[in-house]
Amino acid sequence: MARTKLNKRQLDVLRRICHGDDPVTSDDCGLAVTVYALRNRGLATLTRANGSWTAAPTEAGRQHLAQTHPTSAPRPSASNSAAATEAAELITRLQQADGTLHITDPTPDERAHWRRTLHAARSDHLIPDGHHLRHTGRDKGDLVITLRPGSPTPRSTPADETVPVLDDLHPDHLHPAAAQAHIQVCPSCQPRARRILHALCSAVEDKNYTVSTPPTGSAGSLVITAADSSFPLFFNEGSDEVPDPSSVKYSWQRVTSRTTRPSHQLELSLEHSYAHLGRRYRWGDRQRWHLEDKLPALLREIAHRARTENERRLAQQRKEQETRQRWLVAMQQARTALVEDHRMKALRAQVQAWQQATAIRAYCDALEDHQDTTAGAAEAVTAWIAWARAHADGIDPVPQNSGLPDPPAITPEDLRPYLHGWSPYEPKRT
Structure with missing residues (x-):
C-alpha cells in the first residue's frame, strides 16, 4: 500500500500512539478527529471498553512512522533506560511503605512522569509475582499508587445497551409526552420521530428519570429531569439545498435559484452549554x-451531565456551608472582641475614677493641714473640703463593689470593625 502523507499533527499523534508512554484515549477529546483519521487510513485501531476507547498502532502505522522519521522508530525497551531504574525504585518504595505511595496534588508533568514509570514497571515485568499495580488520580487530585496482592480485577464490559423503537406502534399508544411534543420535522417524518420519542420516554422512566413537555413557546421537544437537573431536548430535521424549478417562467430558462427541502435526516440534541464544554x-x-x-x-x-451537575451542586453546597461556618466563627469572635473592649473601657473608666477620688481625698487632707485659722476662711475651706470629699465618695467605684459590667446592646454595624472584611448581615465578604 502506498504510504499516505500525514500532516504534522497526525504524525505527532501517531508517534504518541506507537511509543505508548502516554496512551491516547477518549479522554483526549481534542484528538478524536485525528485518531479517527489515522484509523480510517489503517494506521491505528481503537479498542473500546466501558464506553471509552484507547488507540493502538497497527503494523502499517509503525512502519509508516519508521519510514517517515527513522529516528522516531519504536524506542528501545524500558529495561535499557532510566525509566526501568525508576520503575524498580517505585516497586521498592511501595514494598517499604506497605504497598501505598501517596503523592499530593502533582503537576501535570509529574503525573505524566509517574504514568510512564508505571508503564515501565508493567512492560518490563518488574511487579512481584502474585501482585498488581493500581493508581488513582490520573488527571486531577492526589495521585495514589498501590501494590496489592492478587490479580487485577478485570473491568466488566456492560452488554450493549439498546433502546427498542417499535415500527408498528399505534399513535394512540404513544407516551403522552411524545404525543404532545413539538417536533420540527416534515409531516412524512412525524410518525418516526414520535416513535423515537416514545422509546426514549420509556427508557428515561426505566432509569427513574422524569420526562415532561417544555413550557409554551420553548423550542424544545422534551425536558428530561435526572438527579434534580433538567435537560431540554431538541428534535430537528436536516435540509438539502436543491435547484428551484419554480423560479423560472419558461422551459428554456436556466434554473439558477436554489431552495431547501427536508432531508429526512433526523437529529436529537441537548443544549450546547459551557457547563459541559x-x-x-x-x-x-x-x-x-x-x-x-x-x-x-x-x-x-x-x-453523565446529571452526575456532573449533582457533583457541582454538592461541591457548591459544601463551599457555602464552609463559608457559613467561617462566618459564624468570625461573628462569634467579633462579639467576644466587642464585649472584651466594652469591659476594658469600663475598667479603664473605673480605674480613672478611683485614681481621681484618691487624688481628691489626698488634696483634701493637704487642705486641712494648711487651712487658714481665721474664722471666715476656715468655714469656707471646711465647706469646700466637705463637698470635695462627698464628690470623691460619689465617683469612687471601690465602695460600690463594682462587678462585671452589663453586656452592651450589639447591632450588626457595631460588629463590622471586628469582622475583618466579613459582612455583619450574611456569610460573604464585603
Whole structure:
C-alpha cells in the first residue's frame, strides 16, 4: 500500500500512539478527529471498553512512522533506560511503605512522569509475582499508587445497551409526552420521530428519570429531569439545498435559484452549554447508522451531565456551608472582641475614677493641714473640703463593689470593625 502523507499533527499523534508512554484515549477529546483519521487510513485501531476507547498502532502505522522519521522508530525497551531504574525504585518504595505511595496534588508533568514509570514497571515485568499495580488520580487530585496482592480485577464490559423503537406502534399508544411534543420535522417524518420519542420516554422512566413537555413557546421537544437537573431536548430535521424549478417562467430558462427541502435526516440534541464544554450534544442519522442506534449514547450523556451537575451542586453546597461556618466563627469572635473592649473601657473608666477620688481625698487632707485659722476662711475651706470629699465618695467605684459590667446592646454595624472584611448581615465578604 502506498504510504499516505500525514500532516504534522497526525504524525505527532501517531508517534504518541506507537511509543505508548502516554496512551491516547477518549479522554483526549481534542484528538478524536485525528485518531479517527489515522484509523480510517489503517494506521491505528481503537479498542473500546466501558464506553471509552484507547488507540493502538497497527503494523502499517509503525512502519509508516519508521519510514517517515527513522529516528522516531519504536524506542528501545524500558529495561535499557532510566525509566526501568525508576520503575524498580517505585516497586521498592511501595514494598517499604506497605504497598501505598501517596503523592499530593502533582503537576501535570509529574503525573505524566509517574504514568510512564508505571508503564515501565508493567512492560518490563518488574511487579512481584502474585501482585498488581493500581493508581488513582490520573488527571486531577492526589495521585495514589498501590501494590496489592492478587490479580487485577478485570473491568466488566456492560452488554450493549439498546433502546427498542417499535415500527408498528399505534399513535394512540404513544407516551403522552411524545404525543404532545413539538417536533420540527416534515409531516412524512412525524410518525418516526414520535416513535423515537416514545422509546426514549420509556427508557428515561426505566432509569427513574422524569420526562415532561417544555413550557409554551420553548423550542424544545422534551425536558428530561435526572438527579434534580433538567435537560431540554431538541428534535430537528436536516435540509438539502436543491435547484428551484419554480423560479423560472419558461422551459428554456436556466434554473439558477436554489431552495431547501427536508432531508429526512433526523437529529436529537441537548443544549450546547459551557457547563459541559467539549461534551457531545448532537446525535442524528448518518450513512453508517440511524438516530435510533444512538439513543443509548444520548441517555449516557444525560446520565453523565446529571452526575456532573449533582457533583457541582454538592461541591457548591459544601463551599457555602464552609463559608457559613467561617462566618459564624468570625461573628462569634467579633462579639467576644466587642464585649472584651466594652469591659476594658469600663475598667479603664473605673480605674480613672478611683485614681481621681484618691487624688481628691489626698488634696483634701493637704487642705486641712494648711487651712487658714481665721474664722471666715476656715468655714469656707471646711465647706469646700466637705463637698470635695462627698464628690470623691460619689465617683469612687471601690465602695460600690463594682462587678462585671452589663453586656452592651450589639447591632450588626457595631460588629463590622471586628469582622475583618466579613459582612455583619450574611456569610460573604464585603
